[in-house]
Amino acid sequence: MRVLAVDTTSPRGSVAVAGPEGVLAEARLVTLEGHSRWLLPAVEVLLRGLGLDAFALDVFAVTTGPGSFTGLRVGLGSVQGLALASGRPCVGLPTLDVLARAAAGASGTVVALVDAFRGEVYSGVYDAAGGLRRPHGVGPLAAVLLGLPAGAAFVGGAALEHREAIRAAVPGAVFPASPEFLAAPLAAAALRLAASGSTVSASGLRPHYLRGAGVGPSPA
Numbered sequence: 766m767r768v769l770a771v772d773t774t775s776p777r778g779s780v781a782v783a784g785p786e787g788v789l790a791e792a793r794l795v796t797l798e799g800h801s802r803w804l805l806p807a808v809e810v811l812l813r814g815l816g817l818d819a820f821a822l823d824v825f826a827v828t829t830g831p832g833s834f835t836g837l838r839v840g841l842g843s844v845q846g847l848a849l850a851s852g853r854p855c856v857g858l859p860t861l862d863v864l865a866r867a868a869a870g871a872s873g874t875v876v877a878l879v880d881a882f883r884g885e886v887y888s889g890v891y892d893a894a895g896g897l898r899r900p901h902g903v904g905p906l907a908a909v910l911l912g913l914p915a916g917a918a919f920v921g922g923a924a925l926e927h928r929e930a931i932r933a934a935v936p937g938a939v940f941p942a943s944p945e946f947l948a949a950p951l952a953a954a955a956l957r958l959a960a961s962g963s964t965v966s967a968s969g970l971r972p973h974y975l976r977g978a979g980v981g982p983s984p985a
Contacts, residue, residue: 766823766959769808769847770952773800773840774832774860779948780807782815782822783956790815793946800839808847819851824964826856826955828863828947830973831879831887831903837972845967854964856955859973861889861901864920864943867950869895871941872918876909880923887923887975903975910934 767784778800781791792807794800812818827844830837841857848855858866864877870893879887881903888909890899902909906927916937924931924940931938944950958964 766956767817767821768824768826768856768952768955768959769812769819769822770826770948770955771804771808771840771844772828772860772863772947772951773804773836773843774828774830774947775836776833777946778804778836779946780804780811781948781952782811782817783949783952785956788949788952791946791949793948800836804839804843808843819847819853822851822853824854824856824955824959825967826858826951827970828860828951829857829971830860831881831901831975832860834972834974837974841970841972845970848967854959855967855970856958856964857970857973858951858954858958859889859901860947861887861921862891862895862897863947863951863954865889865891865897866895866954867944868918868920868941869893871920872916872939874898874914874917876913876917876919876924878906878909878919878921878923878927880926881976886927901973901975906930907934 779793782789790811825844825848861877875891877889881887889901918939920943
């Protein structure tokens with residue numbers, strides 16, 4: 766089984782093609798100019814380099830947010846177009862879930878944190894296997910930290926940004942390596958989900974905003 770995974774939820778955009786043997790090809794780009802110009806050309810270059818086309822892929826995956834509203838539209842629209850053209854199913858995973866699954870096993874409790882700007886964070890609290898324990902939310906960091914057990918693991922850019930505040934509130938907090946580019950870990954998660962039949966049609970993909978458009982980071 767082969768998957769093409771796309772992440773455009775932040776200025777750190779990425780595309781990866783992966784199979785059971787691991788990542789076969791990957792493109793990464795950091796930009797404040799948006800992802801619409803480079804994304805599909807990068808997909809074409811990766812597939813051509815592997816001697817593949819969209820019909821040789823089994824599933825398409827995309828991060829569904831939270832993140833840049835413009836970036837989300839670019840990623841979702843591109844994956845929907847590719848999946849519709851090739852007749853393949855899709856996997857959509859929230860950004861927070863991808864981060865948590867990449868850190869599975871780091872602790873009995875894994876907390877994924879992404880900067881939501883305006884002094885807030887997007888958050889999700891997970892078990893050791895990456896299963897959601899507390900619903901995704903957006904709000905002050907202090908509210909997320911309430912009631913977390915000692916030794917919880919924290920991942921995501923906002924976890925590193927607020928490391929000292931987290932350590933003061935959660936004894937023994939740990940900070941495992943957190944991927945900056947999400948297409949590769951998304952691809953790994955999507956392969957497992959697709960193998961178990963957990964896919965949707967292209968039309969079934971939906972953005973995961975957590976709060977209304979117009980409040981949050983600048984478009985990317």
